[in-house]
Amino acid sequence: MRIIDSHCHVWGREFLPPSFFRHAAEGWARKVPGRTEDMIVPKLLDGVVDETGNDFVKNMDLAGVSAAFVMMVDAGAPFFGMEPATTIDRQIEYYARLQEHHRGRLFAHVAVDHRRPTCLSIVSRAVRDLNFVGIGEITPAGFTVADVALRPLMRLAADLGVPVQIHTRSGIWTELDGANLTESNPSHPIHVARLAQALPSLKLVLCHAGYPHWWQAAAEAIADYPNCVVDVSNWNERLTEPHEIVARLAAWRSLLGIDRILFASDQVSGPRFTGARSSLSKWVAFFRDLPGIAHTAGYRFTAEETSRILGRNAQAFYGLELEPLVHATAEKPNRS
Numbered sequence: 468m469r470i471i472d473s474h475c476h477v478w479g480r481e482f483l484p485p486s487f488f489r490h491a492a493e494g495w496a497r498k499v500p501g502r503t504e505d506m507i508v509p510k511l512l513d514g515v516v517d518e519t520g521n522d523f524v525k526n527m528d529l530a531g532v533s534a535a536f537v538m539m540v541d542a543g544a545p546f547f548g549m550e551p552a553t554t555i556d557r558q559i560e561y562y563a564r565l566q567e568h569h570r571g572r573l574f575a576h577v578a579v580d581h582r583r584p585t586c587l588s589i590v591s592r593a594v595r596d597l598n599f600v601g602i603g604e605i606t607p608a609g610f611t612v613a614d615v616a617l618r619p620l621m622r623l624a625a626d627l628g629v630p631v632q633i634h635t636r637s638g639i640w641t642e643l644d645g646a647n648l649t650e651s652n653p654s655h656p657i658h659v660a661r662l663a664q665a666l667p668s669l670k671l672v673l674c675h676a677g678y679p680h681w682w683q684a685a686a687e688a689i690a691d692y693p694n695c696v697v698d699v700s701n702w703n704e705r706l707t708e709p710h711e712i713v714a715r716l717a718a719w720r721s722l723l724g725i726d727r728i729l730f731a732s733d734q735v736s737g738p739r740f741t742g743a744r745s746s747l748s749k750w751v752a753f754f755r756d757l758p759g760i761a762h763t764a765g766y767r768f769t770a771e772e773t774s775r776i777l778g779r780n781a782q783a784f785y786g787l788e789l790e791p792l793v794h795a796t797a798e799k800p801n802r803s
Contacts, residue, residue, distance in 0.1 A: 603632025
């Protein structure tokens with residue numbers, strides 16, 4: 468079974484500014500007298516660095532993941548108030564090398580804030596010349612994806628024929644609008660639905676499927692728009708409640724159909740998040756065991772449906788022709 472993680476993150480050195488983790492560092496600093504956020508931020512930033520992507524691919528191998536879609540994040544001045552030391556242009560080159568070095572394993576996405584004057588030219592080059600397979604992750608902050616200001620970028624994506632991955636979780640990193648659960652929250656799934664209606668040829672992925680509060684709203688909003696799918700990243704945070712996840716999957720299947728659900732983890736690379744610290748193997752195992760887990764919860768999922776969620780849906784939605792895999796642990800023949 469080919470498994471595709473359709474949403475994850477790999478970063479090189481100094482891709483993220485200190486302000487990216489400032490809020491989290493402030494919270495942790497308050498727990499220990501004498502500790503300051505300036506003491507914590509460098510550890511957080513270094514903890515997500517994987518300059519070759521090798522550690523990330525090893526993590527995939529341990530979990531039996533065949534391929535992964537790597538999301539870029541433009542965490543610069545328009546979003547976090549300061550620029551990272553590594554410029555956007557240099558980040559693009561990094562992801563191009565990463566994709567080439569791990570050909571068939573890592574598939575790069577380009578994300579450039581639409582408020583940058585060079586946004587369209589950078590995105591166009593990344594897809595047309597460097598073979599990036601999608602655009603994302605777009606995290607709405609002070610705007611919605613349905614805003615007129617984003618329409619040129621969205622039209623470009625439609626013209627290029629690549630999917631756009633859009634954040635639909637309430638709160639991330641800085642708890643961005645995390646307490647606001649109304650449609651006025653720019654991350655609310657309704658804004659993706661409005662964009663889908665305006666541009667029916669544009670392929671859209673609702674990252675995180677509205678986790679945790681908008682799981683039903685996400686599916687209901689896009690039910691009539693076949694150009695939209697959901698990914699299940701972040702729902703691995705609920706692995707302690709497997710029957711809850713099964714119920715959500717059954718609801719999405721009822722509203723969208725099984726073909727519009729993509730396996731994803733939001734796995735981050737670097738020493739703080741891979742290896743023993745990673746839950747990716749457990750998340751894969753949950754879906755491998757989904758028919759049995761669903762049965763104990765009073766639902767029915769078939770092995771065929773599991774195979775679609777774990778990889779076939781993403782491959783079809785992206786239109787990817789993947790070469791036979793020889794690297795991932797789950798694909799290696801048994802020679803015993």
